[in-house]
Amino acid sequence: MATPEDLKYTKDHEWVRVTGDTAHVGITDYAQKQLGDVVFVELPTVGDRLDASEPFGSVESVKAVTEVYMPLSGSVAEVNTALNDEPEMVNTDPYEDGWMIAIRLTDKGQLNNLLTAAQYEDFIKAESE
Secondary structure, eight states, rough: OOTTTTTTTTTSEEEEEEEEEEEEEEOOHHHHHHSSSSEEEEETTTOOOOOOOOOEEEEEEOOOOEEEOOOSSSEEEOOOOOOHHHHHHHHHTOOOOOOOOOEEEEEEGGGGGGGGGHHHHHHHHHHOO
């Protein structure tokens, strides 16, 4: 299971890659493996303002429909429209082509509430026991 060191993570299994005042968000490799084959992704609209922990969309797989949550507060700056035609990119490349949204951060201090790669791996181990 991949857990890139340069990302931050949530206990809801989202990842965050921050560049300046923007953050790309997706679901983790662990989450996509738990879901199975992703067949549809519902995402918000550019300009939507959402708070941390608020649902921003959903992922439908052959097993279930699961909500995805905002790891940080902000406004949606970009949506990965490629997922409309190729939702399976969430499975094949969750940390690159399978990203879901980019948000403009309103409070970078919220990054301190997220997990490091090592903390996330420890969380998954504990959750699996």
